[in-house]
Amino acid sequence: MPGWFFVDAVLITDDGMPAALPTPPSVEANYNPHDRVDVVPTQQSRPILRRPHPVQFRGQSADLNASIGANDGAVLAASNDEGNTYLIDTIETSATPDESVEIANAIDIAPLSPWSNTSDSTRHATLLNDTAMQTDVVAAMEWAWKGYRTYAFGHDWLNVVTMADQGEGHDMALSLVDSLDTLFLLGLLDEFNEAADWAEANMPARHTQPGRVSLFETTIRNLGGYLSAYHLSGRPKLLALAKDLGTRLCRGLDKSALPQSLVSLVDGSTSDASYLAEFTTIQLEFKYLSTLTGDSTYANAVETIMNKVARIVDATYPNGILPVIADSYSGRLQHGQIKLGAGGDSYYEYLLKQWLLSGKTDSKYKAMYETAVTGIMDKLAGRTKKSGWVFLGELEVNGDLTPKMDHLVCFMPGMLALGYMHGMPSSHLDLAKALGRTCFEMYNQMASNLAPEIAYFNTVDDSNDIQVHASDAFNILRPETVESLMVLYRVTRDETYREWGKVIFRAFEQHCRLPQGGYSSVNHVDSPAPSKFFRREMESFFMAETLKYFYLLFSDESVVPLDQFVFNTEAHPFPIQWRT
Known part of the structure; x- marks a missing residue:
């Protein structure tokens, strides 16, 4: 594999020459994302919603006690506890002008962005609702909810094989x-x-x-779910649930030097070794709980954890990228593989988002994030031999880069683009665009138009860029690529991202929709007819994240605006705490 590195925004090979990445055709230039395989068309559009249009936020939203009117399209209002009124109607908002990507020494050098030459006709100064696609996404959510409500209401998951409820031990x-x-x-x-x-x-x-629950999963799904639902609806009992659960989870945070994976909600006892992401992806939830309750106990508990991690970074990992396995008792990270997939992913996401949630006042997290992204660019980025698609591999103990990328890593384009939107260097957006292209190709190169769980990238010869092992050729309805397409679309205003989202949405509809309600995971995504029921459960993140991000991709930017809200890693939006 030829060596390469970034100089500002330009990809340079080890022979000193700039490495050009391919520019996909623009939508206007006869680009048809459906050319390679037949895709089931979307259903006939019905009226966009059978209820009032969903909340569209204005300004610095506080917790809303919303009174939703009965007429779609009417100007609605909500007031917070201070009596300030916020519009929650369907009026368009003006967007900031599109910003061009700065390329260092950009004389006859192809930029890292894979579509910087896309026709201006694919861009909009203001993002508009795609009401037809919104309708289809709402219908998909109704269908997924129908399956869950009919067969598994009140339990962890819908079992799509038996069409019954499924909970594993501690049903939350x-x-x-x-x-x-x-x-x-x-x-x-x-x-x-x-x-x-x-x-x-x-x-x-x-x-x-009795028994123990996952600290990580219970925090991001249950605690995060209560908090965002309270913020949207103003129902006080949801905040009471959040406070009760947060108090119970908090008891387990100081039982060892670094928190363990499982915690009892009854007595706070803990067990099992943990991964980096498990104890560094609970901070947004506990900090926002402190904001809502006025009790700093929760924020202090998770800040203590991050202070320990910051000391580990300073002492041992100055490039900011960390191994994923923790020794809970010694408070150290075990020397080992560094990766952005399972076990490590959301640590980096929450560095950026803790800075944002603080209203950009907590500069420690900004510095840690910037250092980590530089380390990722230097140590984990690679590209394929044939097409030059950029990927983020796994760094082995001996320093070799394994060209393997989990679908989970496809959160990275969205994270990088969000950081750029909030002032990070343009090279972050360049990498975001390149990775966004790769994550889409993980779908587009499969005969089903559904991505595998894990992909390997060919850095050796001119055969296929993406290679999939049979054991990895399954799809469990994950949200990461759709999330990144949504953020990239809002940041760049490039219609290509919506076109790519349509391809993925239609593939889910074609291959995963079940006749009784609900959606199934599939296996053999490299086949035009993948088999259903790879796993029994319809994962909760399909409704919590995947369908939400699809809806936001096809909505205008006033629906949960990215300069006013941050999403936790389970797609639950929390308002940024801007200081005035």
Whole structure:
């Protein structure tokens, strides 16, 4: 594999020459994302919503006690506890002008951006709603919820094989709590209120079950779900649930030098070794809980953890990228593989987002994030031999880069683009665009138009850029690529990202939709007809994240604006705490 590195925004090979990446055709230039395979068309559009248009935020939103009117398109209003009124109607907002990417020494040098030459006709100064696609996404959410509500309501998951409920030991109604804010944002208010009523009546008992729960999953799904649903709806019992659960989880944070993976909600006892991402991806939730309750206990507990991690970085990992396995008792990270997939991914995401949630006042996290991204560019980035597609591999202990990328890593384009939107260097956006192209190709190169769980990248010869092992050729409805397409679209205003999103959405509809309700994971994505039921459960993140991000991709930028909200790693939006 030829060596290469970044000089500002330009990819340089080890012979000193700039490495040009291919520019895909623009939408205007007869670019048809459906050329390679037949894709089932979307259903006939119906009226966009059978209920009022979902909330569209204005300005610095506070917790809204919303009174939703009955007429779609009417100007609606909500007031917070201070009496300030915020519009929540469907009026367009002006967007900031598109910013060109700065390329160092840009004389006859092809930029890293894979479509910087795209026709201006594919860009819009203001992002508009794609109401036809919004309609289809709402219908998909209704169908997924129908399966869950009919066969598994109040339990963790819908078992799509038996069409029955499925919970593993400690049933925390993950799918229900995780989906609350999606139901609200998509205007499915009857479904939201039914689910919220159930949660308020039944979840207190679930919080007192014996046994242990995952600290990470329970925080990002349940605690995050309560907090965002409270912010959107203003239902005080949801905040009470968040406070009760947060208090119970918080008891387990100081039982060892670094938190362990499992915690009892009854007595705070803990067990099992943990991964880096598990104890560094709970900070947004506990900090926002402190903001809402006025109790700093929660924020202080998770800040203590991050202070320990910061000391580890300073002492041992000055390039900012970390191994993923932790020794909870010694408080050290075990020397080993460094990767951005399972076990490590959201650590980097929460560095950026803790800075943003603080209203950009906590500069420690900005510095840690910038250092980490530089380390990622230097140590983990590679590109394929044939097409020059950029990927982020896994760094082995001996310093070799394995050209393997989990689908989970496809959160990176969105993270990098979000950072650029908030002032990070233009090279971050360049890498975001290049990775966004690669993540789309993980779908587009498969005969089903569905991405595998893991892809390997060919850095050796001119055969296929992407190679998939049979054991990795499954898709469980993950959200990361759709999330990144949404952020990239809002940051660049390039219609290509919506076109790519349509390809992925239609593939989910064609191959994963079940006749009784719900959606199934699939296997053999390299086949035009992948087989259903790879896993029994319809994962809660399909409704909590994947469908929410699809809806936001086809919405204008006033729907959960990225300069006013940050999403936790389970797609639950929290308002940025801007200081005035």
